[in-house]
Amino acid sequence: MIDIQNITKVYNTKNGELTAVDNVSLSIKKGEIYGIIGYSGAGKSTMIRLLNGLEKPSTGSVIVGGQDISKASGAKLREARQKISMIFQHFNLLWSRTVEENIAFPLEIAGVSKTQREKRVEELIELVGLKGRGKAYPSQLSGGQKQRVGIARALANNPEVLLCDEATSALDPETTDSILELLLDINKKIGLTIVLITHEMHVIRKICNRVAVMEEGKVVEQGDVLQVFQNPQAPITKNFVSQASGETQEMQASLEQILANYPAGKIAKLTFAEATTEQPVISQMIKQFDVVVNIVHGKISNTTGGSFGTLFIHIDGEQHEVEKALNFLTKQEIQTEVIEHA
Amino acid sequence: MLNQLFPNVDWGKMLDATYETVYMTAVATVITFILGILIGIVLFLTSDNQLWANKIVHFLTGSLVNIFRSIPFIVLIILLIPFTKFLLGTIRGANAALPALIIGAAPFYARMVLIALREIDKGVIEAARSMGAKTSTIIWKVLIPESLPALISGITVTAVALVGYTAMAGIIGAGGLGNLAFLDGFQRNRTDVTLMATVLILVVVFIIQYIGDFITVKVDKR
Numbered sequence: 024m025i026d027i028q029n030i031t032k033v034y035n036t037k038n039g040e041l042t043a044v045d046n047v048s049l050s051i052k053k054g055e056i057y058g059i060i061g062y063s064g065a066g067k068s069t070m071i072r073l074l075n076g077l078e079k080p081s082t083g084s085v086i087v088g089g090q091d092i093s094k095a096s097g098a099k100l101r102e103a104r105q106k107i108s109m110i111f112q113h114f115n116l117l118w119s120r121t122v123e124e125n126i127a128f129p130l131e132i133a134g135v136s137k138t139q140r141e142k143r144v145e146e147l148i149e150l151v152g153l154k155g156r157g158k159a160y161p162s163q164l165s166g167g168q169k170q171r172v173g174i175a176r177a178l179a180n181n182p183e184v185l186l187c188d189e190a191t192s193a194l195d196p197e198t199t200d201s202i203l204e205l206l207l208d209i210n211k212k213i214g215l216t217i218v219l220i221t222h223e224m225h226v227i228r229k230i231c232n233r234v235a236v237m238e239e240g241k242v243v244e245q246g247d248v249l250q251v252f253q254n255p256q257a258p259i260t261k262n263f264v265s266q267a268s269g270e271t272q273e274m275q276a277s278l279e280q281i282l283a284n285y286p287a288g289k290i291a292k293l294t295f296a297e298a299t300t301e302q303p304v305i306s307q308m309i310k311q312f313d314v315v316v317n318i319v320h321g322k323i324s325n326t327t328g329g330s331f332g333t334l335f336i337h338i339d340g341e342q343h344e345v346e347k348a349l350n351f352l353t354k355q356e357i358q359t360e361v362i363e364h365a
Numbered sequence: 366m367l368n369q370l371f372p373n374v375d376w377g378k379m380l381d382a383t384y385e386t387v388y389m390t391a392v393a394t395v396i397t398f399i400l401g402i403l404i405g406i407v408l409f410l411t412s413d414n415q416l417w418a419n420k421i422v423h424f425l426t427g428s429l430v431n432i433f434r435s436i437p438f439i440v441l442i443i444l445l446i447p448f449t450k451f452l453l454g455t456i457r458g459a460n461a462a463l464p465a466l467i468i469g470a471a472p473f474y475a476r477m478v479l480i481a482l483r484e485i486d487k488g489v490i491e492a493a494r495s496m497g498a499k500t501s502t503i504i505w506k507v508l509i510p511e512s513l514p515a516l517i518s519g520i521t522v523t524a525v526a527l528v529g530y531t532a533m534a535g536i537i538g539a540g541g542l543g544n545l546a547f548l549d550g551f552q553r554n555r556t557d558v559t560l561m562a563t564v565l566i567l568v569v570v571f572i573i574q575y576i577g578d579f580i581t582v583k584v585d586k587r
């Protein structure tokens with residue numbers, strides 16, 4: 024559906040050239056939800072704006088639905104944009120228009136007749152769960168409702184691709200979840216391809232099939248979400264994954280405390296996939312080796328591709344026993360990482 | 366009673382003069398509104414990072430606006446005498462004031478339009494572009510509606526200023542309440558005529574302000 028080949032975007036700023044996107048290649052399949060995660064300034068917005076031609080790449084090409092967006096212009100580009108719609112962090116609704124009129128806007132642009140517009144708007148209001156709010160103005164809506172209007176507006180012309188630029192970043196956690204569910208629902212119902220960018224791994228985990236991690240304009244890691252969660256490679260990805268597994272600073276502090284209290288032992292972080300969650304590996308380990316195990320923290324997370332668990336344990340005993348125990352865990356296809364002092 | 370307080374006022378003349386003032390203000394306001402929005406939109410769209418970004422056009426338009434905005438109105442009227450004569454064949458009467466009124470007010474209003482357009486959330490324009498909107502659609506359906514309260518309050522201020530301009534134009538013979546106050550009131554030493562003309566000018570100003578404020582509130586859905 025989307026084929027990005029070696030794109031680079033360089034901005035000319037007062038302080039010289041700035042490479043916002045640096046030689047990125049990605050391929051996004053039809054009907055999938057593809058996430059791009061990165062910290063602020065990583066180049067995510069620039070990247071997504073290249074997909075609908077709001078920005079032109081300095082080099083490289085962007086093919087969406089068989090059309091080279093990076094070379095399209097004028098009427099061709101405007102027509103293509105009706106099939107690649109976008110939702111935004113701050114919703115970007117017209118305050119001068121009611122909910123209905125906002126949703127009708129892209130239909131007016133596409134030249135749809137008034138009666139057809141009214142019919143479509145009604146369907147969309149129903150779809151995003153805003154029945155009865157059609158005559159309200161954006162200023163009378165909550166953030167979550169505004170984003171629902173944004174989504175309805177984006178779906179008006181039956182797009183093939185939906186681009187989401189931090190679509191949930193201005194919302195509270197509960198509203199975020201309800202918007203993510205709506206997106207997932209739409210993706211399933213009409214097979215819409217969704218590209219979303221975010222700085223929250225939680226969002227990726229919740230609805231994405233695949234993910235790319237961006238840092239300083241480059242994609243440093245990409246793959247299936249479950250695989251990236253279980254086995255993150257780049258340091259930045261590890262950060263994001265631990266953020267999503269609820270490894271807070273508080274926990275970091277308690278790990279430090281335990282490391283200090285038991286200078287002899289080791290703290291290990293175990294990550295296990297769905298299949299291994301069912302085996303009593305820990306009790307097997309305690310039986311087989313002469314070690315003492317203390318559980319520090321544990322959690323199971325779900326992704327669209329399956330679930331995985333993380334467990335922090337403190338393990339103490341003779342050094343070679345500890346080592347053998349850790350080896351045993353690795354053999355059980357459990358990712359084992361010994362945590363040192365931070 | 367009124368005739369005792371204002372013994373020298375010729376009510377028929379006063380009514381005609383009021384009509385002329387309202388006429389000049391109304392016509393000049395309508396044309397200034399259209400012209401100012403046009404120039405304001407050109408100024409806005411040719412600024413950096415906008416749809417028609419063009420440094421030269423922006424600079425030239427901006428300079429023209431600044432020059433005409435800086436010329437004192439009374440000087441502008443005198444400078445425009447040949448132009449008005451050429452255009453209308455006379456420099457007397459209500460219509461003769463219009464070129465100066467419009468050329469004086471349109472640049473002033475264009476600046477206000479530019480400020481109003483800059484206040485529009487950039488994201489909204491970007492959203493319209495992402496939907497495949499043409500520039501003309503963006504102008505009609507985004508720029509103007511989204512800045513409407515500021516455009517209306519701006520034209521209200523401009524219309525009030527125009528009432529003042531018509532009075533000045535009256536002094537050099539354009540008709541209206543200013544003309545009456547000057548010729549019949551001041552020059553003949555009839556203070557009651559000057560006073561009545563002033564009261565009527567104030568009434569016109571208050572009505573404009575009231576209507577302007579009413580519409581501004583009405584269109585603002587933020």
Ligand SMILES: Nc1ncnc2c1ncn2[C@@H]1O[C@H](COP(=O)(O)OP(=O)(O)O)[C@@H](O)[C@H]1O
Nearest residue numbers: 034036041043062063064065066067068069070
């Ligand atoms: N129009 C622009 N002109 C100059 N620099 C820009 C422009 N847009 C973005 N940048 C720069 O490009 C980098 C990436 O920005 P952005 O894509 O917005 O990152 P993100 O969305 O990941 O926060 C930043 O350093 C930003 O300052």
Ligand SMILES: [Mg+2]
Nearest residue numbers: 067068069189
């Ligand atoms: Mg961004």
